[in-house]
Amino acid sequence: MTETSDATSTGRDAFDVVLGEWHVSNRKRVDMLDQDSDEWVEFRSRGVHRPLPGRAGNLETYETYEMPGVGEFHGLALRLYDPAEDIWRIWWSSSLTPGKLDPPLEGRFDAGRGTFVTDDVIAGRSIRVRFVWSDLGVDRASWEQAFSRDEGQTWDTNWVMNMTRAEG
Incomplete structure (x- = not known):
């Protein structure tokens, strides 16, 4: 059975649809900073999204053992909802930069x-980073990451994830 949802939720419950365990198909540019590169890799991973107490947000753990050029890779996303500002903030950390949290996307x-966007410095370059969540449904979700070198005038997508819910 395939259920779908338009996922038109906003505010505190907007990420509720992704709670649970997911199989992830990844397509990632080998050199995410080289917008002219057409070399992409594909690999599988797993994501688990858990709610935080008091519905303050959620925590995602991400893992793969087959990222080309890396092998084993682990990540963590902390998503917190700020009801006073009606925004989400997303912090990311990974095994590639242990002990560090990236600046929060809002x-x-x-x-x-x-x-969700933020300004960051990656490999010495000032970059605007954007995450887009779309196609949210009971059994599917999509996420993409893009970089902008011109303060958001143009965007270069460098990582796409298509997720399907893991069978319980």
Whole structure:
């Protein structure tokens, strides 16, 4: 049975649809900073999203043992909802940069699409980073990461994840 949802939730419950365990198909540019590169890799991973107490947000653990050029890779996303500002903040950390949290991305959902942005410095370059959550449903979700070198005028997508819910 395939259930679907338009996931038009906003505010505190916007990420509820992704709670649970997911199989992830990844497509990632080998050099995420080289917008002219057309070399991409594909691999599988697993994500588990758990609610935080008091519905303050959620925590995602991400793992793969087959990321090309890396092998074993682990990540963690902490997502917190700020009801006073009606925004979500997303912090990311991974096994590639142990002991560090990336600057939080901020944003919200509108008509089933969540857009979150921040400014960061990656490999010495000032970069605007964007996460987009879309196609949210009971059994599927999509996420993409893009970088902008011109303060958001143009975006270069460098990582796409298509998720399907793991069978219970």
